[in-house]
Amino acid sequence: MLLSISFYSDIPIYTQIYEQIIIGMVSGQLTFGESLPSVRALSAEIGVNLHTVNKAYAMLRDEGYIKMDRRIGAVVTNPPAEDLTNKLADRLRPMAAEAICKGVSEQAFLDICRSIFEEFKEENGI
Amino acid sequence: MLLSISFYSDIPIYTQIYEQIIIGMVSGQLTFGESLPSVRALSAEIGVNLHTVNKAYAMLRDEGYIKMDRRIGAVVTNPPAEDLTNKLADRLRPMAAEAICKGVSEQAFLDICRSIFEEFKEENGI
Amino acid sequence: MLLSISFYSDIPIYTQIYEQIIIGMVSGQLTFGESLPSVRALSAEIGVNLHTVNKAYAMLRDEGYIKMDRRIGAVVTNPPAEDLTNKLADRLRPMAAEAICKGVSEQAFLDICRSIFEEFKEENGI
Amino acid sequence: MLLSISFYSDIPIYTQIYEQIIIGMVSGQLTFGESLPSVRALSAEIGVNLHTVNKAYAMLRDEGYIKMDRRIGAVVTNPPAEDLTNKLADRLRPMAAEAICKGVSEQAFLDICRSIFEEFKEENGI
């Protein structure tokens, strides 16, 4: 799996790593039980500091996306189900408000959401 | 209109102000042509520095949500329509991925979106 | 002659008045010897403070574009010739630099200048 | 590259920094990919506050002249091409009007423009 990191983005690098690994999981590039590259290997590959990858992995572990094993390294796991309704709503609300102001209809907004889910399904070969 | 700012949030205060004002616009608490409180008044009301409010207003102005009138301060305007598809998709993608991993179905995700649009409509008395 | 003032512009209102009156002079809407509306009349017409118009008129007077006469008010005059080379160069330099960076060719830049001179000539019925 | 800031000018310091950096880019003193001094270093060098340089850099970034790299600071980039016709015309119009009134011919005005483009070419060793 290839990560594409932007050093110019306003999104912290560790967050980019975090998000792309989760995206890799739902798009089938990473399967449960598979092990991630070591912190050292990944940081060398991307060209970032060890601590940056380390922080991303720690966040993934805290959220239940991976398990850390001293021998095998980081292993992809399926996190326990969680009710994200409130968290998602809090993040979606300002996005929806901006969209409405800029003339994006509810329909268009939902279509963007749907197309993202479609992307993931297609990449999974479904 | 009342702003509720969290000083402990990891979201910058100026972003919270920025987002809540936009939400106020789509939920009918702020109408086009209405003028916002002055930078000084709002900063005093919230209990933050003048510059923090100033930055939020500057962002709103840059995005076309308000105009600065030399005589009366900031006036709410309707920003020009803009195609937000790519921007929204980039923000929605990691959210959707997390949701899927945590067991939130596409249907549930779309329902959260819909309920937010409903909130806004109800607050507008529609 | 009609002034169109924007209260939302970052250009001070008195500067807008100042500039538009000079533009009016070169585009033939104001002829030498003609008198401008009184400070009071113009401020009422535009809907700005007396002091604002007053400042614009004072600047025009200081630069030799008008003469103030207690009886007739402000009269349009032809200012003495002045070598503006350095002043113009200092204002043009950053504009040219931005233009180059944004892909505007020297030719295109000069064409914009020429078209402005054309505008003025046409408005003068030449 | 040396910046010469005037503390007495009516042009804000951050604008002076902004403009001179762009001029540095077209005159070959700053090349694409090169990194600018850090906000702290430049503010110390010029003798202004950190925030003043910060604002100039933010404006440069917003206009696409530099990118902020989380590791090495600000990096000079080539901004996307942009049609500046209207913006330039709006700034050139009052300048041309003043020039005409003060006896500067169209020819002389264009020559000043040309000489500025020449300056830039010469400094680039072309």
Place this chain on the structure above:
DNA sequence: GTGGTCTAGACCACC
């Protein structure tokens, strides 16, 4: 009154 500019200084997130 309004916002704009600038300072001095602190703390933090990120790398």
Place this chain on the structure above:
DNA sequence: GTGGTCTAGACCACC
């Protein structure tokens, strides 16, 4: 090390 955020306070331009 880097820039980002926020404060407290001053002075100014504009209206």
